[in-house]
Amino acid sequence: MITLNKIVLFSLIVCLVGCQQPNSDWSSYGQDHTNQRYSRLDQINNKNVQGLKLAWQYQTGIKATFQATPIVQDGIMYISLPYNHVLAMNAKTGKVIWRYEHDRNRDWKMCCGPTNRGVAVHGEQLFMGTVDARLISLDIKTGHKLWDINVVENIVGTESISALNPSDPNREKKISGGTGVGISMAPVVYENKVIVGITGVGYGLHVEGREKDAPLGAVVGVAGRFGRPGFLAAYDIYSGKQVWQFDTIPAEGWEGDLSNYTKDGEVLNRDLLTEKESLLEYPDAAKYGGGSAWTTPAIDKDTHTLFFGTGNPSPQMSDQSRPGDNLYTVSLVALDANTGKLKWYYQQVPHDIWGYDVASPPVIFHTIHKGKIIPAVGQAGKTGWFYIHNRNTGELLLKSEAFVPQNNMFSEASEEGTTIYPGILGGSNWSPVSVNIDQHLAYVSGIHAPIKYTRHEKIVNGKAVRYTSSEPTNDDQWGLLSAVNLTDGKIRWQYRTDQPLLGGTLATKGNLVFVGEGNGNFSAVHGGSGEMLWSTKINAGVNAPAISYMINGKQYIAVVSGGNKIMGYKQGDFISVYSLN
Structure with a gap:
């Protein structure tokens, strides 16, 4: 049995071999290459957080989906805005130092809005991937462009709403997005390489709701030869020249083992006979295979191993x-960070037809498994489980208790509609987790x-063509912030919110967890118990993760809010x- 004393001793051992002194900056998307989002600053703590006050606030003038993680270095905050504009600001006062205005050279409907999750800073350079599939380097002192490359030269076509059945009510609705290859992740810099991946290759039509500000109406997957594979790639920081590229779809063997089970034993209800018969009919399916790279990788600097998640196969949901x-697709992938060569992969859901992208960023830490300290990598799945792997071998050490309710998972679509949860929204979506390694807890943003x-179905040239849609039901929705024990996968506590959680968390040495909600609430809860300690209201959805930094001996908490x-x-x-005052 793992006792509390053993956990404390384990934390001390891990700290002796891996802890750093408190960092006054927030230097990377995940705070550092581990993606732990754990600030060791404790001036603001669970004893005094009630005294937290607004130090400064700035309105950017661009009201749109806002998911960025600010970077703070040497007292300056660098932050990407929707549509890829960038601000450099005095992090103590909010005074703007410079502003970069992005001029898009391509314009099309993006699947998930004009969002950008942040920038990377290294030396005198700032790096940003853009919604129009470019990678740009700016001078951090002036905001002037140093270089600008097209990561994807040829943008492929999209599905058409005309493929839907004439009686389908979605035919009369507005398509808010579909295929639109771009970059939403914050880049990461490693050994003079800047690393990014492309999104928008999962190929599903996003149908708007009835009202202007209504949630997504439906996602529709249409079978066919649409699009291209995704990739993650590294570029030289000085020239922008590509160093390596890893395609998320293999050149050969993408059909895999055709198993009716996930690796952890869940039944998938696949029609394997029909699939095997269809292999000859669709020999080139991998050319259109999908596999977006949604969020920033974690990197193990000791072994030069990079970990990232891949999105759903193309076309989305419809699998004919x-x-x-x-x-x-739908895998946690480990690469050599210097060469891009595959080390291992773990596919959470083979032949995914539900939209269970591996979207939340992976996080690396150490854990105890069978009495041994193991280097581990974790990932919060859309499936509703937190997966923990041996990061050297890919072995699944454990998956957590479900952190959201689960019903009818891996069920087939039906003509009358099958209610499933979690579904295409998750689980946990792109929201990054944070890890308090001293408490040995991961804090996961959950969606119910x-x-x-x-x-x-429709008839085309005498042949039945099937397509699939996912849309919210009229059932209640809510969010769950969960503290997951990294040793046994048990849920220590949960904090329920009125709305599904989409944005991510910040953990601090002050034993606090900061989390935002779509209704504008921005709150701090006790890291050990989940008790609400402090909350404020912002006049927009807080759907981005907070950060913490220190200037002249004062700790700050920062967050963006744009719904x-x-x-x-x-x-x-x-x-x-x-x-604090």
């Missing part, structure tokens, strides 16, 4: 034209949003920074 396991999963179009959370343009 893509028989097989569809490797390496039942989805109606419906099969539609989220897909969830129907109020749009805005706020950068808010808090401190």
Whole structure:
């Protein structure tokens, strides 16, 4: 049995071999390459957080889905805005130092809005991936452009709403997004390489709701030869020249083993006979395979191993034209960070037809397994489990208790509609987790949003063509912030919110967890118990993760708030920074 004393001793051992002194900056998307989002600053703590006040607030003038993580270095905050504009600001006062205005050279409907999750800073350079699939380097002192490359030269076509059945009510609705290859992740810099991946290759039509600010109406997957594979790639920081590229779809063997089970034993209800018969009909399916790279990788500097998650196969949900396991989609992937060569992968859901992208960023830490200290990597799945792997081998050490309710998972779509949860929204979506390694807890943002999963059919040239839609039901939705024990996967506590949680968390040495909500609430809860300790209200959805930094001996908490179009959370343009008086 693992006792509390053993956990404390373990934390001390891990700290002796891996802890750093408190960092006054927030130097990377995940605070550092571990993606732990754990600030060792404790001036603000669970004893005095009630005294937290607004230090400064700035409105950017761009009211749109806002998901960025600010970077703070040497007292200056660098932050990407929707549509890829960038601000450099005095992190103590909020005074703008310079502003970069991005001029898009391509314009199309993006699947998930004009969001950008942040920038990377290294030396005298700032790096940003853009919604129009470019990678840009700016001078951090002036904001002037140093270089600008197209990561994807040829943008492929999209599905058409005309493929839907004439009687389908979605035919009369507005498409808010579909295929639109771009970059939403914050880059990461490693050994003079800047690393990013592309999104928008999962190929599902996003149908708007009835009202202007309503949540997403439906996602529709249409079978066919649409699009291209995704990739993650590294570029030289000085020239922008590509160093390596890893395609998220293998050149050969993407059909995999055609198993009816996940690696952890869940039944997938696949029609394997039909899939095997279809392999000859769709021999080139991998050319359109999908596998977006949604969020910033974690990197183990000791072994030069990079970990990232991949999105759903293409086309989304409708699987007639893509028989097989569809490797390496919906997987946690480990690469050599210097060469891009595959080390291992773990596919959470083979032949995914539900939209269970591996979207939340992976996080690395050490854990205890069978009495031994193991280097581990964790990932909060859309499936509703937190997966923990041996990061050297990929072995699944354990998956947590479900951190959201689960019902009808891996069920087939039906003509009348099958209610499943978690569904296409998650689980946990792109929201990053944070880890308090001293408490040995991961804090996971959860979504409970039942989805109606419906099969539609039409006749084309005398042949039945099937497509699939996922849309929210009228059932209650809510959010769950969960503290997951990293040793046994048990849930220590949960804090329920009125709305599904989409944005991520910040953990601090002060034993606090900061979390935002779509209704504008921004709160601090006790890291050990989940008790609400402090809350404030911002006039837009807080759907981005907070950060913490220190200037001249004063600790600050910063967060952006601009809502989220897909969830129907109020749009805005706020950068808010808090401190003690």
